[in-house]
Amino acid sequence: MGLLLQLLLTGIAIGCGYALLATGFVFIHRVTRVVNFAQGGFAVIAGFVTYSALAAGLPHGVSEVLAVLAAALVGLVVGVLIIGLRDTPPLAALIMTIGVGFCLWALEVAVWGDQPLQFEGLGGVFAVAGVSIQYQYALIVAVTAATFALLALFFGHSYLGKVFTACASNPYAARLAGIDVRRVGIIAFALGGGLGGLAGVLLLSLRSLTFDSDVDLSINGFAAAIFGGLQRPWLALVGGVVLGIFEQLIAGYSRASYQKAVSLFVILAILVWRAARRREQT
Amino acid sequence: MNAHLDQATSKATGRLTRVRSVGFWAVLLVGVASVAAPPFLDEGQQTIYVLFTLSVIASVGLSLLMGFAGQVSLGQGAFYALGAYTAGLLAKQGAPPPLALLAAPVGTGLIAAAIGLPVLRLRGHYLAFATLAFHLIVLTVIAEARPVTGGDLGLGGIPPLLPAPFATPLVYCYVGWLAAAFVILLTGNLVRSRPGRGLRALASSEVGAASSGVAVGPDKLKVFAISAAYAGLAGGIYAFFLSYLSPGSFPILLSIQFLVMATVGGMGLVWGAVAGAAIITLLLQLLQILASQPGLPETLPAILNYAVYGLVLVLAMLLLPQGILPTLRDRLSRRWPE
Numbered sequence: 001m002g003l004l005l006q007l008l009l010t011g012i013a014i015g016c017g018y019a020l021l022a023t024g025f026v027f028i029h030r031v032t033r034v035v036n037f038a039q040g041g042f043a044v045i046a047g048f049v050t051y052s053a054l055a056a057g058l059p060h061g062v063s064e065v066l067a068v069l070a071a072a073l074v075g076l077v078v079g080v081l082i083i084g085l086r087d088t089p090p091l092a093a094l095i096m097t098i099g100v101g102f103c104l105w106a107l108e109v110a111v112w113g114d115q116p117l118q119f120e121g122l123g124g125v126f127a128v129a130g131v132s133i134q135y136q137y138a139l140i141v142a143v144t145a146a147t148f149a150l151l152a153l154f155f156g157h158s159y160l161g162k163v164f165t166a167c168a169s170n171p172y173a174a175r176l177a178g179i180d181v182r183r184v185g186i187i188a189f190a191l192g193g194g195l196g197g198l199a200g201v202l203l204l205s206l207r208s209l210t211f212d213s214d215v216d217l218s219i220n221g222f223a224a225a226i227f228g229g230l231q232r233p234w235l236a237l238v239g240g241v242v243l244g245i246f247e248q249l250i251a252g253y254s255r256a257s258y259q260k261a262v263s264l265f266v267i268l269a270i271l272v273w274r275a276a277r278r279r280e281q282t
Numbered sequence: 283m284n285a286h287l288d289q290a291t292s293k294a295t296g297r298l299t300r301v302r303s304v305g306f307w308a309v310l311l312v313g314v315a316s317v318a319a320p321p322f323l324d325e326g327q328q329t330i331y332v333l334f335t336l337s338v339i340a341s342v343g344l345s346l347l348m349g350f351a352g353q354v355s356l357g358q359g360a361f362y363a364l365g366a367y368t369a370g371l372l373a374k375q376g377a378p379p380p381l382a383l384l385a386a387p388v389g390t391g392l393i394a395a396a397i398g399l400p401v402l403r404l405r406g407h408y409l410a411f412a413t414l415a416f417h418l419i420v421l422t423v424i425a426e427a428r429p430v431t432g433g434d435l436g437l438g439g440i441p442p443l444l445p446a447p448f449a450t451p452l453v454y455c456y457v458g459w460l461a462a463a464f465v466i467l468l469t470g471n472l473v474r475s476r477p478g479r480g481l482r483a484l485a486s487s488e489v490g491a492a493s494s495g496v497a498v499g500p501d502k503l504k505v506f507a508i509s510a511a512y513a514g515l516a517g518g519i520y521a522f523f524l525s526y527l528s529p530g531s532f533p534i535l536l537s538i539q540f541l542v543m544a545t546v547g548g549m550g551l552v553w554g555a556v557a558g559a560a561i562i563t564l565l566l567q568l569l570q571i572l573a574s575q576p577g578l579p580e581t582l583p584a585i586l587n588y589a590v591y592g593l594v595l596v597l598a599m600l601l602l603p604q605g606i607l608p609t610l611r612d613r614l615s616r617r618w619p620e
Contacts, residue, residue, distance in 0.1 A: 099595025106589035261422035
């Protein structure tokens, strides 16, 4: 029973991290229709910046904020490159984000080398109903909850948030209403970069950090985002948590090498089931 | 007025025929050059040539699926792997190699049809995710089915496709060439046929195609299976050529590379995928040569490799978002006034 509880709790926490990555996919896709496969790259850049900032003697907190800002800046540059210079068709844009991913690899290997690095998260453990959980997991859940609350406030109550929603639901009408859809898209990329960076700062202290960690992160983030149809952040949160829980359960009760395949299979099965049910209704 | 219109039309068709005839000569040239080239290449270059023909086969399949049927796949590499393991395992069990090679596309096509039944209910980005997940699942199955596939250690000792005197890289060059030519011809005829026109309609509007009598579901499934069968065929040749397989030879990046090849050359054109495969193969080889120069710092080759590959992808799509061949075709047809 103890093991089950521990796996569930860590699964929820890691799933929250995936959900943060997924929200990056969702916001960028909603406004620009671009599926951004550089999303994992934003997270890895943030991880490396955190590592360097901590190594340079900056305190925790400051380092992480710096890293998230750096990832947002990278997101901004990528946004300008992909949609800022001209209208790129979505498929071409997707290939461009893959190219950006390779460029980020080059940058990371050049600055930080190709050997795995490690940085400290929040140390220590606490006990819940007899099982010990690392503080880092609690931190991930808390930050994710706060981020989702802030995003809900932002989209529901701020002017810029409503501009985002307008661009997402009808870009043409938004342009008629005087909104610069392209600029909003670039801001979406910066926001997506920041969210990816946040996920990286939180998740990557739990695993070793290499330049190609982004493939795994991108796939998980994409899986969670697609659970919400690349449109709905709350469903993406559910998708991320499902993914995280299944990963942990399989790693705990079966073999860690199955965890990726089985958890993706679960998401896939739910998607197919949903599509089938929709078709029967129509 | 009418005469005016006729003149304009004949001018336009004249231009189009001219571009077509340029296309014809270009194809002839490529055909002759690619047949003549292999004997003049050294063994390393012949290996690259073989892998190039295999990339052509797989990316033409992907181009058929994406450009003509409008479905995105991030799992072409998985079908490549399935074809390779089908052929390799059968040949190791004692099946005659040519039969094992034939079984690769057939088996892969059947698997694709089986998974396509549920998965093709998804479309667009959902399908892209499904195929990506499928690739990861296939890799896990291959790595975990150790008694059958050899797991991560790999499957070695696959017999050659043809007996001893013909088991040279040169022969595989022509095997690859023949397979690629067959696939290109088949695809060309397929997209010009009535079902092919139905597919094109499907790519632009599923509802429109369905209401005009295109059997959307079955047609999509068939194209999905054919596209996978191409990848399976390429994988089968790969298995015999290398005589060793491991899951590490078929990473997610392979699927992405096929996607890049099909897109860079020009989606929706059979020859676009060929051009894309040629360009990406040459680029990767150039980078490889650059990286193997002696006296470079340890990580520099990797940095150069990623940076150039990444920049080329970004710039190519920024400058030629429709792909190289379609842009070239439009330029040509504008360049030639009557």
